[in-house]
Amino acid sequence: MPTRRPAAALALAAGLVVIAGGTAGLLLTRHPDPGMRPVAAGVAALPAPTGPIVAPPQSAAPKPVAAPVSLTIPLIGVQTQLITLGLTSTGELQVPSTTSVAGWYTGSPRPGAIGSSIIVGHIDSVTGPGVFFRLTELTAGDKIYVKRADGTLAEFRVTSVQTYLKDRFPTENVYGPVPDPELRLITCGGAFDTATRHYLSNIVVYATEVR
DSSP states (O other): OOOOSOOOOGGGOOOOEEEETTEEEEOOOOOSSGGGOOOOOOOOOBOOOOSOOSOOOOSSOOOOOOOEEEEEEGGGTEEEEEEEEOBOTTSOBOOOSSTTOEEEETTSOOBTBSEEEEEEOOOEETTEEOTTTTGGGOOTTOEEEEEETTSOEEEEEEEEEEEEEGGGOOHHHHHSOOSSEEEEEEEEEEEEETTTTEEEEEEEEEEEEOO
C-alpha cells in the first residue's frame, strides 16, 4: 500500500528501553552522522498498570479470543511477529530485547477482547530503524491488523496519536478499563536528553476494533 503522508520529522523518532542479559539501554534517534550517536544508557522500563486493565463485567460473557501472533500496519510498512511480555522484577512493563519485533503485554486483554490490549516496540537503535520507526506517521482512521493463533484477524482503526512526558504518563488512560476492544501501541519519543541519554516522552497510538 503506498504511503499517503511524508515521513514524520526525525527529531520525533523514538525508542523504548532495551532490557536483555542484565543490561538496559535506550534506543536513539537517527542523527545525521551515525558515528555521532551517543552510547545508550540504562534507564527504567515503561510504567506498569496500577489498577484493573480489563473492562467491568458485561451482562453476557464475552467470547474468548486466541492469543495474538503478528501485527501488520500497511500504511507504515510494519509486518512483525509478536513476542510475549510481562513485568520486570521491579514491577515495570517489559519491552522487547530486540528492535525487530513488537511485543504483547500478557497482563492486558488479547486483541479483540474487551479492554485495552497493550503492544510495545522500539523505533530506532544505533544500527538503524526499529519496528515502530514510523509510528508517529499514523493518524485517525488508519488501519492496524492483529493476526491471532487460530488464524482470525482483528482489525483496528486509529483514533488518536498522543505524546506524553514520561513523568506525566497517563497510566489510567493508557491501561485503564474500557467497554470495548481497544489497542494501544507504545514507544518512546519527544526530545532526547543528551546529558542523561534518555527520551523525555512516550508516544501512544490509540485504536478501536472495527466491527
